Amino acid sequence: MSTLVLVLATGVGLGALYFLVASGLSLIYGLMHVLNFAHGVFLTLGAFIGWEAAQRMGASGWAAFVVSILVGGIVGTLFATVTELALIRPLYERHIEQVLVTVGLAFAAVALFEGIWGSDPLYISGPAWLDETTSLLGARIPNVYFVLMIAATALLASLVVFLKYTRFGMIIRAGVENRAMVTALGIDVKKSFTLVFAIGGSAAGVGGVLAAHYTGYVSAHLGQGLLIFAFIVTVIGGLGSLAGAAIASVLVAVLQQLANYYLGGTGDFIVVAALAVVLLARPRGLLGRRPA
Amino acid sequence: MNALIRSYGAAAFGVALVVLMALLPLLNISIPGVLPTPTYQPGALAMLSLAMVFSALALSYNMLLGTGGMLSFGHALYFGAGAYGLGIILANLGVPLWPGVVLALVGGLAIAFVTGAISMRVTGIPFAMVTLAFAQAGSVLVRRNSSITGGEEGLSLETDHVPDFLVGVANTRNLYWLTLALLVVVYLVALWVDRSRLGHLASAARENELRLRVLGLEPNRAKLVLFLIAAVSASLAGVGYILLQSGTVPRAVSADLTITVLVMVVLGGVGYRWGAILGGFLYTVLDQRLTVLAGSEAIESLPSVLRVPLSEPLFLLGTLFILVVMFLPGGIAGTVQSWWARRSGGRPRDELGELEDDAEEVLEPAETRRS
Numbered sequence: 330m331s332t333l334v335l336v337l338a339t340g341v342g343l344g345a346l347y348f349l350v351a352s353g354l355s356l357i358y359g360l361m362h363v364l365n366f367a368h369g370v371f372l373t374l375g376a377f378i379g380w381e382a383a384q385r386m387g388a389s390g391w392a393a394f395v396v397s398i399l400v401g402g403i404v405g406t407l408f409a410t411v412t413e414l415a416l417i418r419p420l421y422e423r424h425i426e427q428v429l430v431t432v433g434l435a436f437a438a439v440a441l442f443e444g445i446w447g448s449d450p451l452y453i454s455g456p457a458w459l460d461e462t463t464s465l466l467g468a469r470i471p472n473v474y475f476v477l478m479i480a481a482t483a484l485l486a487s488l489v490v491f492l493k494y495t496r497f498g499m500i501i502r503a504g505v506e507n508r509a510m511v512t513a514l515g516i517d518v519k520k521s522f523t524l525v526f527a528i529g530g531s532a533a534g535v536g537g538v539l540a541a542h543y544t545g546y547v548s549a550h551l552g553q554g555l556l557i558f559a560f561i562v563t564v565i566g567g568l569g570s571l572a573g574a575a576i577a578s579v580l581v582a583v584l585q586q587l588a589n590y591y592l593g594g595t596g597d598f599i600v601v602a603a604l605a606v607v608l609l610a611r612p613r614g615l616l617g618r619r620p621a
Numbered sequence: 622m623n624a625l626i627r628s629y630g631a632a633a634f635g636v637a638l639v640v641l642m643a644l645l646p647l648l649n650i651s652i653p654g655v656l657p658t659p660t661y662q663p664g665a666l667a668m669l670s671l672a673m674v675f676s677a678l679a680l681s682y683n684m685l686l687g688t689g690g691m692l693s694f695g696h697a698l699y700f701g702a703g704a705y706g707l708g709i710i711l712a713n714l715g716v717p718l719w720p721g722v723v724l725a726l727v728g729g730l731a732i733a734f735v736t737g738a739i740s741m742r743v744t745g746i747p748f749a750m751v752t753l754a755f756a757q758a759g760s761v762l763v764r765r766n767s768s769i770t771g772g773e774e775g776l777s778l779e780t781d782h783v784p785d786f787l788v789g790v791a792n793t794r795n796l797y798w799l800t801l802a803l804l805v806v807v808y809l810v811a812l813w814v815d816r817s818r819l820g821h822l823a824s825a826a827r828e829n830e831l832r833l834r835v836l837g838l839e840p841n842r843a844k845l846v847l848f849l850i851a852a853v854s855a856s857l858a859g860v861g862y863i864l865l866q867s868g869t870v871p872r873a874v875s876a877d878l879t880i881t882v883l884v885m886v887v888l889g890g891v892g893y894r895w896g897a898i899l900g901g902f903l904y905t906v907l908d909q910r911l912t913v914l915a916g917s918e919a920i921e922s923l924p925s926v927l928r929v930p931l932s933e934p935l936f937l938l939g940t941l942f943i944l945v946v947m948f949l950p951g952g953i954a955g956t957v958q959s960w961w962a963r964r965s966g967g968r969p970r971d972e973l974g975e976l977e978d979d980a981e982e983v984l985e986p987a988e989t990r991r992s
Contacts, residue, residue, distance in 0.1 A: 433940070553876075564751060
């Protein structure tokens with residue numbers, strides 16, 4: 330029983346991490362039809378710079394942890410905003426080229442990170458509390474999972490509030506629904522393109538710092554490894570659907586952890602099989618909109 | 622008549638080029654800065670062979686992206702299936718080389734059939750993501766099952782059943798000719814695909830799938846067959862790879878490799894067969910030369926702001942790739958071709974632009990029809 334609880338908690342923690350990546354991907358795809366391959370490097374850069382900041386403040390303090398999260402988020406936001414302005418915007422409406430540019434950026438950035446921080450993982454440490462465990466239903470669950478769950482829930486809640494109750498949020502929702510109409514009404518959709526990139530980038534940057542605490546290290550490939558699962562999550566959840574991404578994140582991660590534990594480490598494989606099943610039975614994903 | 626002369630001219634040029642390439646190991650040509658050694662020595666031949674293997678892979682990818690308009694991120698899976706397939710078969714089944722090659726290709730075909738049929742449930746960008754996921758699963762399988770595949774260490778080629786003339790550094794020349802033959806075969810397949818009814822159907826589906834359906838044609842089967850042909854060609858390139866390198870590493874099935882191939886094809890020019898070959902050569906040469914450059918003293922002595930980026934070949938290649946996509950749509954081949962066409966007064970063609978319409982077609986109909 331306690332093992333099952335632990336496996337489930339690990340799954341939900343990992344799912345929270347997936348959601349931090351997938352939410353941005355899904356919003357960007359929904360609004361702009363851009364598959365952002367560079368999303369993983371936003372995360373990696375956030376993790377690296379966040380760790381540098383934490384190290385300068387003495388890594389084991391709470392202040393350093395909070396600052397590293399803030400720094401990670403800011404770095405992710407800036408990197409994503411610059412990417413949108415410099416690389417995506419000039420290729421307006423040319424989707425294949427936009428994808429290719431993000432692929433090139435990811436390629437170049439990973440190599441650059443390896444040049445700066447080396448190709449071996451950097452092992453990190455945080456406040457001691459994060460590595461301790463809390464007993465829940467007889468299972469000893471690492472505290473970092475709770476932080477991840479709180480972060481992902483906070484992100485989901487603030488995104489929902491932002492999308493529902495603010496003017497920019499409304500424009501984004503309308504843009505996902507029917508961009509041609511929004512443009513025809515004289516609203517500048519381009520601003521919201523930059524905005525979704527900034528939001529996605531900040532979530533990824535925060536996710537990077539937390540991912541580093543989840544895995545215990547930072548490496549140049551941290552983000553790209555997570556990105557593939559985030560892609561799977563967004564396809565299963567339904568492209569462009571935030572709620573779908575949230576549900577699929579948890580489902581995929583829990584399934585992965587269960588298979589890893591009970592079926593001898595076949596988690597990654599089961600996830601791809603689940604993707605195949607979803608595609609065969611329901612190509613638009615769990616909550617994807619029906620193609621007309 | 623003019624077109625006839627031009628096509629015979631191109632064919633004659635191609636044959637002359639192949640003959641020249643075939644004669645290279647017998648000549649003593651040094652190209653400092655490009656080839657590490659004179660052409661008759663193994664160093665240069667090994668590099669050129671690798672370039673030809675990658676060119677063949679790039680050609681097979683161009684069938685998908687250029688002809689069929691399918692942006693796949695899982696092409697490395699079929700390359701790896703050829704490489705690992707042959708390695709595993711030779712190590713475990715004890716069959717001679719050539720039946721082993723056939724078995725490896727059949728294996729690649731089977732994997733391509735299953736994954737291709739499922740991936741084609743979706744099109745456009747989702748297709749790219751799904752193919753990536755399958756390739757990732759393949760990569761995980763290879764890394765996990767180290768008793769069969771050698772895991773992270775890679776799999777070295779079991780040479781007991783490989784004919785002696787293909788083994789060892791002294792025989793690099795024979796391997797060179799083998800990879801040249803392989804490249805020619807894949808080129809002819811690509812040429813046939815582009816000229817056949819199948820290729821026309823697939824490229825018509827790239828342009829406007831809806832119209833094809835209205836005309837009562839069924840493009841899905843054509844696209845699947847095209848996918849399978851491209852996958853088997855990639856497996857063939859993988860077979861050449863393991864023979865040439867006398868082993869294979871997990872990178873051969875990784876998403877990294879697919880992205881590398883994408884870089885080659887886009888650099889050379891999407892939709893141009895000679896562009897794909899050029900891209901394969903250019904990438905291999907740049908990769909090797911930039912690595913040498915990275916270790917050179919001129920770079921060592923620079924301040925770290927310049928030294929770190931310049932000593933990462935992949936960073937430079939990635940940047941070059943971004944610049945090509947942004948400022949040279951059509952790649953090298955497309956730019957040369959449109960310059961040539963403008964000079965002789967014809968209409969330039971814009972391959973990526975054509976693809977764009979397709980992406981629009983695939984992604985947008987829901988929106989257009991809803992409004």
